[in-house]
Amino acid sequence: MEKKSSVGVIIFGVILILWGVLSSIGTLIDYFVVASYAGRSYEGPAPSVLKYMQQFLYCIFLIILGFGLIKLKEWARKSALFIFAPLFVIILPFHNFFMFVYIAKSKLLFAQLLEIVRIILGVATLYLFTRPKVKEQFKQGPL
Numbered sequence: 001m002e003k004k005s006s007v008g009v010i011i012f013g014v015i016l017i018l019w020g021v022l023s024s025i026g027t028l029i030d031y032f033v034v035a036s037y038a039g040r041s042y043e044g045p046a047p048s049v050l051k052y053m054q055q056f057l058y059c060i061f062l063i064i065l066g067f068g069l070i071k072l073k074e075w076a077r078k079s080a081l082f083i084f085a086p087l088f089v090i091i092l093p094f095h096n097f098f099m100f101v102y103i104a105k106s107k108l109l110f111a112q113l114l115e116i117v118r119i120i121l122g123v124a125t126l127y128l129f130t131r132p133k134v135k136e137q138f139k140q141g142p143l
Contacts, residue, residue, distance in 0.1 A: 005072050005137055008128045012080070013069035020062030027055045077138045081129040085122050 031052040068076025128134060 005070065006134055009069055009072070009134060009137070012125070012128065013066040013076075016062050016066030016069065016080075018066075020059045020066060023062070024056055024059035027052055027059060072138050074138045077129050077135075080125060085126040085129075 031049075065076055065079055069080060
């Protein structure tokens with residue numbers, strides 16, 4: 001018997017996969033563009049390969065996590081819950097406290113909306129992955 005996943009879980013998984021793929025492409029382009037100018041007209045320190053490797057590994061993690069959510073793996077649900085909910089609800093708003101003040105004073109509508117979307121994403125993650133119906137979908141059934 002195949003497990004059926006809710007639409008929210010599928011959408012969240014697809015968003016993570018797209019986020020990972022697009023971010024990895026951006027990271028690779030950024031690395032090769034910056035590396036090609038390093039030492040010629042590039043002002044500043046040489047680009048750190050470790051920084052790009054870390055970003056690329058994070059992108060791979062997002063892709064794996066997205067596929068894990070679509071396949072209803074419990075580790076993926078817990079990872080999404082314990083990584084993204086605190087990140088978007090607690091860490092980013094407090095980390096960007098001075099940015100909040102700057103945004104409020106400058107009246108940058110797009111930046112204000114982006115911060116609101118981040119918080120909504122975290123709250124939606126908490127709501128989606130803690131619902132009893134969704135938890136039940138992730139439970140391991142008979143193999």
